[in-house]
Each structure stands twice: as structure tokens, then as C-alpha cells.
Amino acid sequence: MKTDNRPGRHRAPGGYSPLVELKSIARESAQPAMKGAAVVAAAGGIVATLSTPASAESLSDTSAVAAVAAPKVAAPRAAAVVGPASAIAAPAVADSHALRSIGYATAPEKAATAKPIVIKDVVVEKKRQEAARKAREAAEARREAAQRASRDATRSTLTSSTYTSKSTVNGSSGRKSAYNWGTAGQCTWGALNKWYQSEGYYPGGWTGNAMTWGYGAANAGYTVTSTPRTRSIVVLQPGVHGSSSVGHVAWVIGVNGNEITMVEMNALAGPYNYNTRTVTHVGGMQYIYAP
Structure with a gap:
């Protein structure tokens, strides 16, 4: 009798069915995961056993086994990635114009809007x-x-005449005072202060409101006329050029025909402040000449 010494697994005589053996292996496996691995291994082994080089029929059988066996294998929960990371295709980045509408800007756009660095020359x-x-x-x-x-210019105006010299004016001299006896901040104090800056002393010998100064100065020895002249105190009666009910006085610094330029306190600038004003000589205006 001839002995069969072929290598491999010995089976009972009769027809061999790969599908029957796969089912048997699946039934004998206790765990589902073990079952899937066993089926895959057995299928691979059966396919390897049945495969023959350059055999179209073997390839056809292998395809049939794989097509039948594949549905029996449970798909793994997580697929492992095999191969270098660079081989995995990255998801395509959306167009920058579309992303810009939701506030996203790509790196090149940020670089384009970056502020230039300014280096100062010390x-x-x-x-x-x-x-x-x-x-x-x-x-x-x-x-x-x-x-x-x-x-x-102001000092020169106050200490010299723009109309006539001191040597040619009325030479009468009146009484003098050692202090400014006008009411501080008012027109009387301002006029006496300007007289002192021009002549070096305060006139005296009378008191009272501004509208009475013409009469008082004449009684104190000073020349009082209705003719305008520089280096004099002009006395304005109530209502003349806006004078109050008690009159107004100022220091005359310029005469040009009937136009009188005067420096006054407590008028347009208020108490304690001087202002310069040019008015027209009219009735109700007198002038106390400085000697």
C-alpha cells in the first residue's frame, strides 16, 4: 500500500470545504474579538494553502473566499494609521476670502497689515x-x-506833553497831597495815580464825587477850563459819554482837535483796571491842568 507523505494538515478522505472549516473555527472561539481574529487568521491560512503561483483558478478561489469571509469579520472601533504622518492627506483649507467673513485671517494677510517698525535717529x-x-x-x-x-511808550506819554510843553502852560500851582486820597479801584483813584506818575506828586485840597472835582480843584489853586489839554484830568458830568450819576474823571494823554484820548479806571475794564478810550469833546467836560 502506498503511504501519503504530503506536508501540511491531514484531513479525512473526502471533499474539503474551506467555508465549513471557517464556520467550525468561529464556533469554537469563546470571545467575539478572539473569534474575529481567528476567522481572519484561518482565512489567511486557507487562502495561502489554496494559492498556487501563476494559477488563475487559485486566484479566483481566493477572491471567492475573501468575498465570503469579509462580511463575517467585525469592523474595528478605531482604525490604526500605518505609515509616515506625511503620507496622510491634510484636509483642504477653505479659501481665505470665505474665512475672512467670519473673522479669520491667514498668516500672509496678517503679515501684510503689520505696522512697520520706525527707528528714530537720535x-x-x-x-x-x-x-x-x-x-x-x-x-x-x-x-x-x-x-x-x-x-x-506809556511812561514817555505820561511824563511829556503831546500838545504843549510844561514851560508854556498855565503856571499856577495848587495844593498837594502826600497820598492818593481817591477811592481804591474807582475812577478817582485811577486819575490821581496817573497824575502822580506824570508829575511826581498827588494834587490835593478838595474831596467829593467826580462831578464836583472842577469846582474843588479851582478852589485848591489849580487851573480849570473847558479847553482840552494833555497832562490834565478831564471831569465828565453825569451821563456824558456813559458817566454814572456821580460823574467820571480820567487822565488825558492825547488831544487831536476835538478828539480826546484818555486813560480811565473802572470804566470799560471794571474796578482796579485801566482802559484807553478816545471820545469827542462836548459840553459837560472840564479839564484840571497840571502845572
Whole structure:
């Protein structure tokens, strides 16, 4: 009798069915996961056993086994990724114009809107600061020079006549006072102060409201007329050029025909403040001449 020494698994005589053996293996496996692995392994082994090189029929059988066995295998819960990460295709990024509508901007767009870095030149900046400082100092010097010129012009006006010299005016001299006896901040105090700045002393010998000064000064020895003249105190009766009910007095600094320029306190600028005004000589105006 001839002995069969073929390698591999020995089976009982008769027809062999791969499907029958797969079912048998599935039944004998206790756990579902074990069952799936066993079926896959058995199918691979059966396919390897049945496969023959360059055999179209073997390939056909293998395809049939795989097509039948595949539905029996449970799909894994998580698929493992095999191979380098670079081989996995990345999801396509949406167009930047579409993302821009929801507030997203790609890196190139951010770079395009970045603010440029400005580097200051220390030397140039220092020169600019120095030039600005010199300009401020020059402006301050011009302002102070203008103020000095204004003060000098005022002092010159107060100490000299723009109409006639002191040597040709009425030479009468009246009484003097050692202090400014006018009411502080009012027109009387302001007129006496301007007289003192021009003549170096205060006139005296009378008191009272501004409208009575013409009469009082004449009784104190001073010349009082209705002819305008510089270096004099003008007396305005109530209502004349806006005078109050008690009259108004001021110091005359200029005469041009019937136009009188005077410096007055407590008029347009209020108490304690001087202002300069030019008015027309009219009735109700008298002038107390300084000697």
C-alpha cells in the first residue's frame, strides 16, 4: 500500500470545504474579538494553502473566499494609521476670502497689515528738540521786548506833553497831597495815580464825587477850563459819554482837535483796571491842568 507523505494538515478522505472549516473555527472561539481574529487568521491560512503561483483558478478561489469571509469579520472601533504622518492627506483649507467673513485671517494677510517698525535717529531728534527750544526762547524774548517797548511808550506819554510843553502852560500851582486820597479801584483813584506818575506828586485840597472835582480843584489853586489839554484830568458830568450819576474823571494823554484820548479806571475794564478810550469833546467836560 502506498503511504501519503504530503506536508501540511491531514484531513479525512473526502471533499474539503474551506467555508465549513471557517464556520467550525468561529464556533469554537469563546470571545467575539478572539473569534474575529481567528476567522481572519484561518482565512489567511486557507487562502495561502489554496494559492498556487501563476494559477488563475487559485486566484479566483481566493477572491471567492475573501468575498465570503469579509462580511463575517467585525469592523474595528478605531482604525490604526500605518505609515509616515506625511503620507496622510491634510484636509483642504477653505479659501481665505470665505474665512475672512467670519473673522479669520491667514498668516500672509496678517503679515501684510503689520505696522512697520520706525527707528528714530537720535542725532536728528536731538537737533529738532534744540531747534524747538531756541524758537521758544526767541519768541519769549520778542514778547518781553514788545512789553518793554509798550511800557516805555506809556511812561514817555505820561511824563511829556503831546500838545504843549510844561514851560508854556498855565503856571499856577495848587495844593498837594502826600497820598492818593481817591477811592481804591474807582475812577478817582485811577486819575490821581496817573497824575502822580506824570508829575511826581498827588494834587490835593478838595474831596467829593467826580462831578464836583472842577469846582474843588479851582478852589485848591489849580487851573480849570473847558479847553482840552494833555497832562490834565478831564471831569465828565453825569451821563456824558456813559458817566454814572456821580460823574467820571480820567487822565488825558492825547488831544487831536476835538478828539480826546484818555486813560480811565473802572470804566470799560471794571474796578482796579485801566482802559484807553478816545471820545469827542462836548459840553459837560472840564479839564484840571497840571502845572
